[in-house]
Amino acid sequence: MALKFELVTPARLERSIEVYMVTVPGAEGDFSVLEGHAPFMATLRNAPLTIYATQGAAPEVIEVEGGFAEVNESGLTVLAEHIAS
Structure with a gap:
């Protein structure tokens, strides 16, 4: 079982992959999403987004600036206003 994850900027779809878990920098604090998470929306703050491809894997970190996350x-x-490249 895997979580479908998409990272989108105004310019393009940056990622569309299946992962184990993503930790998102919410405006009210970080939150982690696994497959089957309850639906919700949150605004993002400027901070790192952490992607775990598999359980126990080394994380991939992407700096995001503003935007929204929808589960x-x-x-x-994740609809990010900008990501560091």
């Missing part, structure tokens, strides 16, 4: 039955979508 629904399809997975996690």
Whole structure:
């Protein structure tokens, strides 16, 4: 079982992959999303987004600046205003 994760910027779809877990920098604090997470939306703060491809894997870190995150039955979508490249 895996979490469908998409990272989108105004310019393009940056990632569309299946992962184990993503830790998101919410405006009210970090939160981690696994497959089957309850649906919700949150605004983002400027901070690192951490992606774990598999359980126990070394994380991939992407700096995001502003935006929103939505968790629904399809997975996690992060709509970032900007990401560090």
